[in-house]
Amino acid sequence: MNKFHTLAAASLALSLAGQCAHAKAAPLLRHYEELALSADGSRVAALESLDAGQGGQRPHASVVVRDARSGAVLAQYDPCPACRYDAPAWSPDGHALAFIGADAKAGSTFVYLGVAGKSERLASFKGVGNSVRWSPDGRQLALLATLDAHKLTGAIEAGAPQVGEIGDAEDEQRIAVLAAGGGALKLVSPADTFIYEYDWTPDGKGFAVTSARGNGDNNWWIATLGHVDAASGVLRIVAAPKMQMNRPRVSPDGKTVAFIGGLMSDLGSVGGDVYTVALAGGTPQDITPGMAASFDGLAWHGATLHASALAGAEEVLYALAPGQPAARLWSAPYSLEAGADGRFSYSADGARVATVAEDFARAPRILAGAPGQLAAITHDNDALAPLVGARSIEWRSEGQQAQGWLLAPASTTPGKTYPMVVLVHGGPASAATPHYVGEGEQANALLRELTAHGYFVFLPNPRGSFGQGSAFTRANVRDFGGGDWRDILAGVDAVLAAAPVDGARLGLMGHSYGGFMTMWGVTHSTRFKAAVAGAGIANWISYYGQNGIDQWMIPYFGASAYDDPAVYRAASPIEAIKAARTPTLLYVGERDVECPAPQSVEFWHGLRAMGTPTALVIYEGEGHRLRKPEHTRDLRSRTLAWFDRYLK
8 A cells, every 4th residue: 555755754853853943944955957968978967046935936047067977066157147048968079068048038049158167159149049959960059949039939938919910920930050169040941830849860961850830839739740951941741640749859870750649738748659750751650559658758879769758656767679578777756857858868878867856755856877777966955854745646447547646744643634635737638746845936835835734735647647658648538527527536535545634625726727627626516615726718619719729629629619519518617607616716827828818707707607706816917837926926825825715
């Protein structure tokens, strides 16, 4: 039987010790992001920052280079204090480190080169850029650039003001190249095409890309796999499968492209099977069919693919060799993050790997070593105490295996029962995974405050989530609010049977798809006594015409709202608004492209008409993800007050 994380006891002891008048102040939490391992495996670079516990935005980071065995700091680069840096990339010979700095206020992007502790600016332009990569011979750099961008890249960012003629000018993210010694950018991909991801071909003469024409926020769901010739800029379609694709990677012999394909609801939320296809063109072949895992990272090493995947509660590193079953090299119940290749960064020969790991009790640290023999090389966060108890919960629902996470206050009283908040993740193609809960604004502050207020928190991964394989991810197609909702209720029952939770004091909350599930829950159940719905969807019919990413809906609903309105209405919480009795707080960003504010207004209006206690907050200037510190703090305060009012 699963038990709460054994560190929970240590958490309580440390918590009590912290109340001593002479206790030392806890060290600041150090974050590591966008990690890159050098080709020879000797050095690792990452974006590092300290969480001072102030504000809702991540603190300014610098680019730090460490010894990949000892963790000793070898160099640090911070040429633009006003910039947010993007993933660093090592030159093939390991001599130089390229990275991008973006000054959002100035609307400028800079390309930097770091060598032996000193940095120089290679190029700059007005607009936004990301994903810098070296050519195989080390003579050129490529990056994704959007010149004179109207907004930050991605649908989660605040949309451009909707004034004037709408849709007459689209931002197009293109591949740009420049000499490694600096100079002018040369845009090489077509001007009418948005490039989402790319990889150099081994001969340095082109790129494998995922791309689509038109609006970049909307068209990722219909993107094709292609090849861009570096000299002519001609785009040739390699394959156009009816699936979403991530992380295209060209084999060392230049003959094959591997990618992760499947049903995915958001760009950047990666999960699916591993496919390969000839770069010359053809039909992609699934090389991991039927595996109970969702792949999220890829890298070629000879004829072998190293691939990371979420499998149940664990992140796993596999070796995929031709004609052989998948070999499990390493696994642990951690959340992992690296750079361009996904969850791990690799040396050129694949003999060494590195990643940033964390779980609910342990703060982020860099792990490095041979696959299967990873060890921590950073210890900046070792003194940070775990603040919650955590355990994986597994249950069966209608014949399917499901998994989630249960968090508990660090200290509980025997014989006492506690209220619980069910927090449904967004997506739906995503998953709740273990992230450190600690002090500071960037350490899951809401989870910290909920458990500190005496709540258990349940994070379910129902059907539609990653972690159980592609069939499980597809199991909510044309069934939003059906089997996935029953999975959540079955998970709640599993928690009630295993933990001291009061089934009469349950709260429900979520953001995006989790916001929809919260709206659905309060119109289809009376089990929950309070709810908080963020950026939810009340009416799929009206949503279809309001949002900026309607292409994502076709794979899930099978047709547009104009061709099959019945399936959209059947999944709309507003259709059952008369049954809503649960006090519900709603919030949304004013310029949310993915889940526009009118959806929350419509549900709020319906709750008011029913006489159900409700409140609605629309955050000025915000997109799908709240960015402003004052807004994140305000939302957390309102959420805690709402649950305290109705569950205590």
